[in-house]
Amino acid sequence: MIGLPSATRPTDLADVRVTNLALVLRHVRAHAPCSRADIAAATGLNKATVSSLVTDLIARRLLRESGLVGSRIGRPATMLTLEGMPYAAIGIEVGPDHLTAVAVDFAGGRLLTWRRAAPAPSAPAGRTVAAVAALAARAVGKVTGQGRTVLGLTLGTADAAHDGLGAQVNRSLHDPSFEVVVARAADLAALAEQREGSHAGSDDLVHLRGGAGVTAGIIAGGRPLRGARGLAGSIGHLTVDPDGPRCDCGRRGCLDLSLGLPALFRAALPTDETPADWGAGVERLVTLARTGDAIAVAALAAAGARLGDAVRALADVLDPSVVLLGGALTPLAPWLVPAATARLDDRHVVVAASTVEPHAVALGGAALALGRLEAGALP
Amino acid sequence: MIGLPSATRPTDLADVRVTNLALVLRHVRAHAPCSRADIAAATGLNKATVSSLVTDLIARRLLRESGLVGSRIGRPATMLTLEGMPYAAIGIEVGPDHLTAVAVDFAGGRLLTWRRAAPAPSAPAGRTVAAVAALAARAVGKVTGQGRTVLGLTLGTADAAHDGLGAQVNRSLHDPSFEVVVARAADLAALAEQREGSHAGSDDLVHLRGGAGVTAGIIAGGRPLRGARGLAGSIGHLTVDPDGPRCDCGRRGCLDLSLGLPALFRAALPTDETPADWGAGVERLVTLARTGDAIAVAALAAAGARLGDAVRALADVLDPSVVLLGGALTPLAPWLVPAATARLDDRHVVVAASTVEPHAVALGGAALALGRLEAGALP
Structure with a gap:
């Protein structure tokens, strides 16, 4: 309801052409295979314009014709799809x-x-x-x-x-x-989530990424949210456990101290174990949790509750439809999500494992x- | 660095004209009085196009000529300004x-x-x-x-x-x-802040508004941030005081219980006083604080610290350049801001009283x- 996008630079005839070429490309990506008539109907461009744009995009080797499809009325339509080759x-x-x-x-x-x-x-x-x-x-x-x-x-x-x-x-x-x-x-x-994740196309989503620390990638109103200095989503020092251990930043209870891998390993792995690297530690943690190791399961539940507190703060500030757990949090999601969800009260936000890992970035x-x-x- | 705006509807020649008309209007609003040559230089449009657009905007009674200004070289330029009348x-x-x-x-x-x-x-x-x-x-x-x-x-x-x-x-x-x-x-x-507040033109700002509860209006990347269900900025239940009183929502330490007016009045006004309305209560609070009333000053400092915790969370998630205090928080800012700022550690965010109140909304x-x-x- 509030605000309209506004162009900040002048447009000319070439821009119109480019805008419409891009519009056709995006339509085909979302709806391929589709016909020239489909594109005209969906975009509001007239058929002659669509034909000209499609000819141009085929010449640029961004679209290709993928065959004929019969329609109920009239002659069969030539279908278009994205050209992958060039x-x-x-x-x-x-x-x-x-x-x-x-x-x-x-x-x-x-x-x-x-x-x-x-x-x-x-x-x-x-x-x-x-x-x-x-x-x-x-x-x-x-x-x-x-x-x-x-x-x-x-x-x-x-x-x-x-x-x-x-x-x-x-x-x-x-x-x-x-x-x-x-x-x-x-x-x-977060861009990968928006393009091909389980909630692709959502205009308001968060990819919450675990590793040594925790960071959020944010899509808000359909666009990446960057912040004044490019630091939006730097949530590792959100306070989630005020009675918790002291952080290097001087405060207690920062999210990184509950959900960062060093803290998780300290809380969940046997004290004599030092994993060779992050990946090995996460694998060990998953194995322990799968076998019902009481300490590991309790540690993950506690971390999941702190994760839930962080998601509550993200939900209150950003109102996303979904928070997807990425990085080291993806394999741990089966144990983290139930504890996190229990902290969300009546907030309408889904918490789920990312489906674009391990290649999201x-x-x-x-x-x-x-x-x-x-x-x-x-x- | 990430992402480009993308048009979601086709453009045609009429759109080009409208886009450029709007571009000229925005330039004149920001830089009036200015000449046709100034507009051409700043927008990249050629002078003939600018002349045609300006003629159109004068005919629509959105611009007017405001007189001649001599330039160092060449003939005096006719200056343009926004037309307020129609x-x-x-x-x-x-x-x-x-x-x-x-x-x-x-x-x-x-x-x-x-x-x-x-x-x-x-x-x-x-x-x-x-x-x-x-x-x-x-x-x-x-x-x-x-x-x-x-x-x-x-x-x-x-x-x-x-x-x-x-x-x-x-x-x-x-x-x-x-x-x-x-x-x-x-x-x-938040729109008023963006248009004419002390940080007008900032692409990333928050207007934090006090009253019975606390709400944030957010401008992110130059646009209003709305959220999936239009609830972005509903931060009254951010946890800022986990050992604080219990909230109706079932948890302890929600921001509203530190910074909402009922809580502020309870903490800062003499127990036998019940203000006639919000405005009268805030005025009384300001009077007490000005005269150095120990209880009122201490209550405002405590509330300011919780405000600082909320600003820290907003800064971590959104990375705004400034958080402006509006509504009932504006007159209380002299006592709230120092306590809030002390909680911000090394976060680069300014906290200041709104300059567009009491008419911001x-x-x-x-x-x-x-x-x-x-x-x-x-x-």
Whole structure:
């Protein structure tokens, strides 16, 4: 009811054409296969305009004709679908344990999914950059070797503090024709949820991501919520347990101290166990919980209640339709969700495991580049 | 860095014209007086197009020429400014104690500011509707009597639960040619902050509004944040004092129980005092605090700390640049802000008294109608 979107730059005839080309692309992505008449009916564009736009998009190799379908009246209609062949987008998650690379074509087809061990945290910083650059070069080589043009490459990191990573990867790729972008992992994962998660298309969702700490990626009103300094969703220091242990920040009961992996391992694993890495620790925790280990189950229930308190705060501020648990929280969701949901009182928000893990961040990175195309940045 | 706005409907030549007309209007509002050449330079539109658009806007009586200004080189330029005369927008706050009506012209000039006592809460519901309808009819009569056309009328209520209020006021105005809209008070106040508050133009701000309870109006990424069910900013039940008194919602320490007026009055006023209404209670509280009354000052400091905890949560989730205190919190800000700020640790968010009160909601209501015009809904 409140507010209208407003363009902040002038438009001209070329913009009109681009806006309408992008509109047709988005319609076909959502409804393929569909006919020119379907597009005209759904968009309000007249049939001659749609025909001209479709001809243009076929010439740009973004759409293709996929065959004839008979209709009840009149002659059979030629159906249209997205053309996957010519273009690819690449996303790489730079995680604490692993590097994950994904490439997708414009039709949503998965071209590659690679997972590599990351250099140990103790290794020099240059090692991580080199490993990321090597993985990026191989992914680019793979899809260009298939004759595809890369639309963009996005690197997702736990925080945005990886200064220079994008520039270094860009340099190691010899200043390619596509853009290399670095973004926060949680923000990218939220894009992946919006594009292909269990609640795809929802205009108001949160991807709550576990790891060493907890971060939220937020879609609000259909768009990523960034904040004044790009720090929206930095909720690791939300107070959820005022009588809990003291945090490095000086306060008690920060969310990270209930739901971050170090805290979870301390509370749930036998005291003589130190997991080799985050992934191994989470696996061990799942095994213990599955076998009904009382300490692990109780620790997860307690963490789930604190998670519920955090979701309550997110619900009160943002009113999302769903909060999806990603990262290390996904495999733990069966034990966390019931305890969290019990804290939500009458708030109408669903809490569920993400269905785009373990590739959410990398997929979101690819989705970012595809989204630019569908917003009108046509190749 | 993430995401691009995307049009969801087709554009045509008429849309291009309207988009550019609206762009010129917004530029002149922000920079008047300015010349056609200024507009061309700032918008990227060519001078012939700007001349044509300006001619159109002058014919629609949205712009006018305001005189010549000499420039260092070349002939003097004709300056343009917004035309205030032909149009007016009306906002009415339906508050617990008062009804406040404001009308502004398109140039931002205030045409009327009226404040009336609201019917007592004990009065039948029909009395409030009748009082609002009478005030609306008088405001419409006043500005139309000046020869102005009304662009829109917005009613702001504490919650959106005033079902039927808009329809009844619309009926009592005999289905006028303009739209009658009902919106949440905090959402409208946030629009007023964005348009003419101390941090006008900020893309990420919160208007935190006190009264019987506390609500937030949120601007995120330059747009109102609404949520999946229009309930974003309903933060009265954020947990800020887990050892505090029990709330009707079943939990302890909800923000309303620290910062809502009933709780503030209970904590800060002498036990034998029962204020006649919210406004009288706030005035009494300010008087006590000014004279250094120990109980009142301590109660406001304690409430300010809980306010700070709520601002911390808002900052972590939304990352706004500023949180402005509105409604009953504005006159109490001198005592609340220091205690709140002390709770913010290293969060980069300003907490300050709103400068658009006591008319923020009514002004925001008028701003909503003006914003529709500037987004392209030209009269």
